[in-house]
Amino acid sequence: MNALDPNKLKVVKEVGRPGVLLAVAQQPASSRLFFGASDFKVHDFDVMAEKPEPVEYAGHESYVTGVVLAGKYMISGGYDGRLIWWDTETKQQVRSILAHSRWIRDLAATPNGKHVVSVADDMVCRIWDVASGKLVRDLLGHDSRTPNHFPSMLYACAISPDGRYIATGDRVGKNIVWDLANGRRLATLETPIMYTWDPKARIHSIGGVRSLAFSSDSSLLAVGGMGQVGNIDHLGGLARVEVFNWQKAERTHEFAGDEYNGLVERLAFAPKDQWLLAAGGDNAGFIKFFDLSASKLIKQDKAPMHVHDFVLNENGGTIYAAGHGKAVVWSLDAA
Amino acid sequence: MTRRNSSGGLSDQAISRRSFLGSTLATTAVLTAADMTVLDALQSPAMAEELKRKDKRVIVFWLAGGASQLETWDPKPGRPTGGPYRAIQTNVPGIQISELMPKMSQRLQHTSIIRSLNTKIGDHGGGATLMHLGRRDESALKLPDLGAMIAREMGQIDSAVPDYVAFYTATEGRGGGTGQSGFLGARYAPMFLTTESKPADLSLPPGIGEIDHQTRADLRQLLSNRFSEGRKSSSLGSHNEAYARVRGLMSSEQLFDISGEPQSIRDQYGPTLFGEQTLVARRLIEAGTPFVKVSRAWWDSHGQNFETHLELVTELDHVMSGLLDDLEQRGLLDNTLVITMSEFGRTPNINASLGRDHFASAWSVSLTGCGIKGGSVYGKSDEDGQTVADGEIGAAQVFATIFHALGIDHEKEYYVGVRPVPLTDPGTEPLKEVIA
Amino acid sequence: MRLLLPISASVLFCLSAVSVAEAEDEDAPAPANVEIHEVVDRYVDEQLKAAAITPALQADDANLLRRTMLDLVGRAPTSAEATAFMASDETGKREFTVDRLIASSSFARHQANELNTMLMQGGSGDLLKYLGPATAENRPWNKMFRDLLAADPESGADQFLKSRVKDLDRLANDTSVIFFGVNVSCAQCHDHPLVTEWTQSHFFGMKSFFSRTFENGDFLGERDYGLVKFQTTEGEEQVAPLMFLTGTVLEEPESSEPTDEQKKEEKKQLEELKKNKQPPPAPSFSRREQLASVALEEDENIYFSRSIVNRIWYRLFGRGLVAPVDQMHPENPASHPELLAWLARDLVEHDYDLQRLIRGLVLSNAYSRSSRWDGDDSPSPELFAVAMVRPLTPAQYATSLRIASMNPSWFPEELTGEEFEKRIEQVENSARGFARMIEQPSEDFQVSVTEALLFNNNQRITSEFLRDAGDSLVGKLKTIEDPKQVVDIAVRNVFARPASDDEARVLVEYLSQYKENRLIAAQQLVWALMTTNEVRFNY
Known part of the structure; x- marks a missing residue:
């Protein structure tokens, strides 16, 4: 069982793509991936193929920033505020709805594939019925303006493995x-360090909660972003992760970061919570593994690019990542 | 005017005695007042044109750090360089701007967008200097900037309001946004406001009453006029002029206080510092200040360009449209030129931090209001915004156009010793297509 | 080592321009053994006569003392100094006073301040650590020039280069402007439009002397390789010759670009030195040293010697013999070319002794004229028929205000020598903070409204200059009952001269309004006197 070892982390594949790959989803038990991209399209290809032959799905009118597989559909969301349902067999558009009035930042699907949730800069989290495309519920709780009168942004969402909870995180670190079933608000957790407001030198802000993940028993919520930034012209803060026992509203772990600067763009727990995996970047990229029981960093490495999203395969031994100009595959058990 | 007399200064009752200086002047032959000025052409009989341009005003939004043309005036939707924002149709057929400016999109009938600047200088200091001076700096000759030249051309020598005010609150890049009057001298240097919303030294110092403050100034002037007799020097003249303007400027202190503005006007400019300073700018130009620069720093979005512009363009859109509405309602827009400019624009290429870097090869400025042909676009960048495709110009043409729109001869020459220095570099022509 | 190479037609032009200038030298009729001030007056008077202008009268004693002290020791006289000078009927008191002032430590400090302003041109950092000892020992100007180019970090002389090393174009042009009175910046992009003699080669030639200079940590270094290339207006690429402003081209050992490998090695070595806070190794051939040598050679030093003479003249007279001071070229001749040539030659012959030059100039009648012109049209300024009114520097103004604001008993007549100097130095130091609030004047300086507002309304004016205290003028005046005496003391202290009768009458009348409160009366009076243009300017 110890075959999976973060210290054996190795890049096994890099596939260059024009523009920026912003989101990724994996066809179960395969290396067929769906990427949301800055060319307003979804790219569908087998990343391990010797010569990947991408199929492009056109329909969005801006960056595609969220891709999930739910039931028999692949659903994409973008900065155009649209959610689009695709049939992955026929590669045809099934449904397109204007889901938000502003940028959609992230999507998540329930494990049973019945619901998908979206978050956007209109500061609403919406729950959708996958089969009908109907709006199930609006979750309202994030302020539309920052305390300094600027537009806020709702960057991240996650659904717990038991499908019961939704987590959302915004620009100012809220x-x-x-509760997915009834829309009730169960906990509010503050991570203010992830938002840098510069009142003096530059008079605007940077940062925000960029990633969220529940542990396998749904009791822990990991929050990813970037620490305080001196010069906000750049992604100059340390990559930062905080973990909460959210039911007790108690912070259990704080990983303030050391070597790598930039945003933690995606978080995921290994299938048995052996470690928490984080990746992201500034001008370059990083990947990090944390052992929560020992409260320590096990392994970190430079990524070949700024990582915008990744997905873990079923056993947690393969990491499919989307990022600036390329897709990358890491393995923890490569020969 | 009612001041106490507890510390022994002059009280109201003593006011009548103030005539003492006047009577002294009349009876003491040797102390007749010397001429106050040798300096300014505005004192000479004004030509009609000069009269006409005297009520013209300029407000510059200095977008320090380099605002992106792609997220403001020159969007490239759907291109690899275009970024995620869409372009929106404006109220002028055929002109689209970034969706980050919905309010400006409905007010574009007053604005001319210039999309073809190639200014060649890609560092903050050099770019800021170029866009302040309208030409390259010279190390040995200190050149005046736009504000100083306009203050010189349109200000009144004895004006009771400041004639060049510059705001720059953020600390980043402040040195590049200071403004300089160069060889025109400190008379035309900006009243430069940083963290304070009011200029320094505009109110009475503690412990002195209004009347005492005035009589000591009168005495100072009497002695100084006497000293000036038989001594000709523009420096000497400027000293007396500077002191002569003090009382007037002190009475302009309330212009910097927006607390009395109705809430509806406050909302029109918004709650941010930039909005508040722009409201002060409107109050100043309404009172006669010819040139105000409101700097908004810092746009240098090497990382997270789209987030930064979401914040800053949204603010600019609100503040600028609020200002234009306010000027229009007050009948001031026809006489007020509102300019947006930066030291340069930003690269079409999007870097790995989703940022854009410094870019001087094809970027945009906007001119709105006074003397401008609204609802027009001058010049063109290529489809990805990498180069100028049509109508390439530099900073000099923008300056010549500004001068022309205000009725100032851009070829007018100042003399520094024997050397003629024209307002804009020789051979520069204003952009006729931009001028009404 | 040196070789004259006629590398281009433009250089030939330049050589001919210099030979014309040299011809003036040979014609210079004034013999070498006359006093400087006599030569000054001889040439200045000659032109006045030719223009049929009778110059202004000589300034009165109080005026002359104030002017001389501002120029030599950087401050106005104390009340006691002024009174003593006016009372003295000693023959030669002017010369005696000038010599006493030049011998004082204030003179060296003021020189250091003035040279610092000239050399740093408002840039960051200062050269005072170097200039302090240099002016105290009256180091020859050519030696200072060598020191500044050698840039020894121990002495602080490296600040001249250090403050400019990040911008070699500026370094080249500033050096040219400051030491040679030649502004070649226009020639950067094209041959100079006004001066055919100044070509792109002149600018890039100057730059070549500095192009191998670099900064490594806290130290400056100079490489053994590197050439300056530039695009001519025809778009042709040229390698800049190692050429001085006179057109003289220097020969130097062949150098070749290092390989990438060598460059890497060099970089590593420099990183190591930076870490250990050690200077980079000296080059085997220093281009900067070449500049220092060539500029001072007998046939080449015309620019160097004339420029400093012209700059000192500008400082003392308010206008250069060549104006502006950075436009010394054949198209812009000096107002008194023979005088400039003579003074420059005298300076070279006397080992670049700036003290001697300054002394000579301030003893001339041209220097000591009144600044008042009562006739109709004031004569053209380059005739020096009437003294110019010059704005004070921040240090002069702040120190003078400080002295003016102090109880005159702080500087009693009997206080002399070291004790007096010590007290003056204290005052200079205490004036520094305020000096930073005043703008450094440039040519055609205009007083800003910011300054007028400062003096009118800033709390600091009250706290620094109008305090009610035992050591302050206001404190002293408050104790005096007789308004005539108040006026007499105040005017002497602030203006360094007695009040005229009509002035006294007006001021006494003014004070009569404040009978009930002598403190307010004193503050009002002192403020009005201190803020007059008479105090703001050197007249």
């Missing part, structure tokens, strides 16, 4: 856990 995180809310919701």
Whole structure:
């Protein structure tokens, strides 16, 4: 069982793509991936193929920033505010709805594939019925303006493995856990260090909660972003992760970062919570593994690019990542 | 005017005695007042044109750090360089701007967008200097900037309001946004406001009453006029002029206080510092200040360009449209030129931090209001915004156009010793297509 | 080592320009053994006569003392100094006073301040650590020039280069402007439009002397390789010759670009030195040293010697013999070319002794004229028929205000020598903070409204200059009952001269309004006197 070892982390594949790959989803038990991209399209290809032959799905009118597989559909969301349902067999558009009035930043699907949730800069989290495309519920709780009168942004969402909870996180570092069934607000967690407001030198802000993940028993919520930034012209803060026992509203772990600067763009727990995996970047990229029981960093490495999203395969031994100009595959058990 | 007399200064009752200086002047032959000025052409009989341009005003939004043309005036939707924002149709057929400016999109009938600047200088200091001076700096000759030249051309020598005010609150890049009057001298240097919303030294110092403050100034002037007799020097003249303007400027202190503005006007400019300073700018130009620069720093979005512009363009859109509405309602827009400019624009290429870097090869400025042909676009960048495709110009043409729009001869020459220095570099022509 | 190479037609032009200038030298009729001030007056008077202008009268004693002290020791006289000078009927008191002032430590400090302003041109950092000892020992100007180019970090002389090393164009042009009175910046992009003699080669030639200079940590270094290339207006690429402003081209050992490998090695070595806070190794051939040598050679030093003479003249007279001071070229001749040539030659012959030059100039009648012109049209300024009114520097103004604001008993007549100097130095030091609030004047300086507002309304004016205290003028005046005496003391202290009768009458009348409160009366009076243009300017 110790075959998976973060210290054996190795890049096994790099596939260059024009533009920026912003989101990724994996066809179960395969290396067929769906990437949301800055060319307003979804790219569908087998990343391990010797010569990947991408199929492009056109329909969005801006960056595609969220891709999930739910039931028999692949659903994409973008800065155009649209959610689009695709049939992955026929590669045809099934449904397109204007889901938000502003940028959609992230999507998540329930494990049973019945619901998908979206978050956007209109500061609403919406729950959708996958089969009908109907709006199930609006979750309202994030302020539309920052305390300094600027537009806020709702960057991240996650659904717990048991499918009961939704977590959302915004620009100023406010995180809310919701009950998916009834929309009730269960907890509010603050991670203010992830938002840098510069009142003096540059008079605007940078940062925000960029990633959220529940542990396998749904009791822990990991929050990812960047620490305080001196010069906000650049992604100059340390990559930062905080973990909460959200039901007790108690912070259990704080990983303030050391070597790597930039945003933690995606977080995921290994299938048995052996470690928490984080990746992201500034001008370059990084990947990090944390052992929560020992409260320590096990392994970190430079990524070949700024990582915008990744997905873990079923056993947790393969990491499919989307990022600036390329897709990358890491393995923890490569020969 | 009612001041106490507890510390022994002059009280109201003593006011009548103030005539003492006047009577002294009349009876003491040797102390007749010397001429106050040798300096300014505005004192000479004004030509009609000069009269006409005297009520013209300029407000510059200095977008320090380099605002992106792609997220403001020159969007490239759907291109690899275009970024995620869409372009929106404006109220002028055929002109689209970034969706980050919905309010400006409905007010574009007053604005001319210039999309073809190639200014060649890609560092903050050099770019800021170029866009302040309208030409390259010279190390040995200190050149005046736009504000100083306009203050010189349109200000009144004895004006009771400041004639060049510059705001720059953020600390980043402040040195590049200071403004300089160069060889025109400190008379035309900006009243430069940083963290204070009011200029320094505009109110009475503690412990002195209004009347005492005035009589000591009168005495100072009497002695100084006497000293000036038989001594000709523009420096000497400027000293007396500077002191002569003090009382007037002190009475302009309330212009910097927006607390009395109705809430509806406050909302029109918004709650941010930039909005508040722009409201002060409107109050100043309404009172006669010819040139105000409101700097908004810092746009240098090497990382997270789109987030930064979401914040800053949204603010600019609100503040600028609020200002234009306010000027229009007050009947001031026809006489007020509102300019947006930076030291340069930003690269079409999007870097790995989703940022854009410094870019001087094809970027945009906007001119709105006074003397401008609204609802027009001058010049063109290529489809990805990498180069100028049509109508390439530099800073000099923008300056010549500004001068022309205000009725100032851009070829007018100042003399520094024997050397003629024209307002804009020789051979520069204003952009006729931009001028009404 | 040196070789004259006629590398281009433009250089030939330049050589001919210099030979014309040299011809003036040979014609210079004034013999070497006359006093400087006599030569000054001879040439200045000659032109006045030719223009049929009778110059202004000589300034009165109080005026002359104030002017001389501002120029030599950087401050106005104390009340006691002024009174003593006016009372003295000693023959030669002017010369005696000038010599006493030049011998004082204030003179060296003021020189250091003035040279610092000239050399740093408002840039960051200062050269005072170097200039302090240099002016105290009256180091020859050519030696200072060598020191500044050698840039020894121990002495602080490296600040001249250090403050400019990040911008070699500026370094080249500033050096040219400051030491040679030649502004070649226009020639950067094209041959100079006004001066055919100044070509792109002149600018890039100057730059070549500095192009191998670099900064490594806290130290400056100079490489053994590197050439300056530039695009001519025809778009042709040229390698800049190692050429001085006179057109003289220097020969130097062949150098070749290092390989990438060598460059890497060099970089590593420099990183190591930076870490250990050690200077980079000296080059085997220093281009900067070449500049220092060539500029001072007998046939080449015309620019160097004339420029400093012209700059000192500008400082003392308010206008250069060549104006502006950075435009010394054949198209812009000096107002008194023979005088400039003579003074420059005298300076070279006397080992670049700036003290001697300054002394000579301030003893001339041209220097000591009144600044008042009562006739109709004031004569053209380059005739020096009437003294110019010059704005004070921040240090002069702040120190003079400080002295003016102090109880005159702080500087009693009997206080002399070291004790007096010590007290003056204290005052200079205490004036520094305020000096930073005043703008450094440039040519055609205009007083800003910011300054007028400062003096009118800033709390600091009251706290620094109008305090009610035992050591302050206001404190002293408050104790005096007789308004005539108040006026007499105040005017002497602030203006360094007695009040005229009509002035006294007006001021006494003014004070009569404040009978009930002598403190307010004193503050009002002192403020009005201190803020007059008479105090703001050197007249």
